[in-house]
Amino acid sequence: MIEGSVIEVRDLTVRYGAAVALDGVSLTVGAGEMVALIGPNGAGKSTLVNTLSGILRPASGRVTIGGRLAQVPEGRQMFPDLTVDDNLRLGGWRVRNRDTGPIYEVLPDLVKLRRRRAGLLSGGQQQMVAVGRALMSRPDVLAVDELSLGLAPLVVADLVRHLRELNAERGLAVLLIEQNARIALDLCTRAYVLEAGRIAVSGSAEELAASPTVAAAYLGADAPVIRASLKSLEQLEGRPDHEEEGVAR
Numbered sequence: 001m002i003e004g005s006v007i008e009v010r011d012l013t014v015r016y017g018a019a020v021a022l023d024g025v026s027l028t029v030g031a032g033e034m035v036a037l038i039g040p041n042g043a044g045k046s047t048l049v050n051t052l053s054g055i056l057r058p059a060s061g062r063v064t065i066g067g068r069l070a071q072v073p074e075g076r077q078m079f080p081d082l083t084v085d086d087n088l089r090l091g092g093w094r095v096r097n098r099d100t101g102p103i104y105e106v107l108p109d110l111v112k113l114r115r116r117r118a119g120l121l122s123g124g125q126q127q128m129v130a131v132g133r134a135l136m137s138r139p140d141v142l143a144v145d146e147l148s149l150g151l152a153p154l155v156v157a158d159l160v161r162h163l164r165e166l167n168a169e170r171g172l173a174v175l176l177i178e179q180n181a182r183i184a185l186d187l188c189t190r191a192y193v194l195e196a197g198r199i200a201v202s203g204s205a206e207e208l209a210a211s212p213t214v215a216a217a218y219l220g221a222d223a224p225v226i227r228a229s230l231k232s233l234e235q236l237e238g239r240p241d242h243e244e245e246g247v248a249r
């Protein structure tokens with residue numbers, strides 16, 4: 001394993017029966033790094049996350065995780081009849097961690113919801129529970145599958161801000177799997193573009209955002225909306241202007 005990396009994927013091929021979903025994929029995520037994996041529907045993004053977390057087995061190639069990986073699954077996967085607190089607790093099951101207190105410190109919006117049934121929450125609230133539940137296993141790296149799916153821009157901006165804080169203050173590495181490339185390239189420093197099971201292009205977020213091909217294919221009309229939401233969220237909370245650095249390009 002490359003020193004200092006928390007995820008190392010080498011020449012990974014994954015099949016569903018005869019169908020090849022991932023074909024010779026290689027990528028790395030360094031400790032404390034935020035890396036994006038973007039790509040269209042059916043590119044193989046969820047297959048990759050599910051292989052990282054051991055749900056799927058590679059046909060060939062190697063996946064190495066340095067430290068602990070926790071997954072925020074696509075669609076949030078709440079236990080709808082359980083309370084928020086019980087959903088969180090389930091995230092700590094593997095490491096025998098039942099103390100949800102630290103999660104409410106990191107995600108204080110959940111405090112007032114702790115006794116509510118998860119099925120009654122909004123999509124954004126559920127996504128926050130899903131992030132908190134993943135944090136219960138005290139991970140070194142979080143694999144977040146479609147953070148923004150079906151959520152309003154302001155809600156996404158709030159979740160992005162929390163991920164940024166977790167990264168800056170706790171050194172949590174993040175692999176962000178996103179269809180919305182603008183969000184991914186705003187949040188992360190490096191990115192890979194997955195197309196039809198192969199890495200089509202990779203590089204720094206700046207390079208990819210500046211690439212006409214990537215821009216044409218992936219940077220749609222929603223881009224200004226998300227950035228405006230981040231800005232208004234920060235203004236609402238009286239955050240200083242320099243926090244905007246790294247968001248707007």
Ligand SMILES: Nc1ncnc2c1ncn2[C@@H]1O[C@H](COP(=O)(O)OP(=O)(O)OP(=O)(O)O)[C@@H](O)[C@H]1O
Pocket residue numbers: 016019020021039040041042043044045046047048179
């Ligand atoms: N259980 C399965 N059985 C057979 N084929 C599957 C299965 N799950 C996914 N596939 C196929 O594998 C390919 C990759 O799917 P995957 O869900 O990983 O893509 P994705 O990039 O996550 O797409 P989306 O953004 O729509 O979730 C697709 O062609 C898909 O149809």
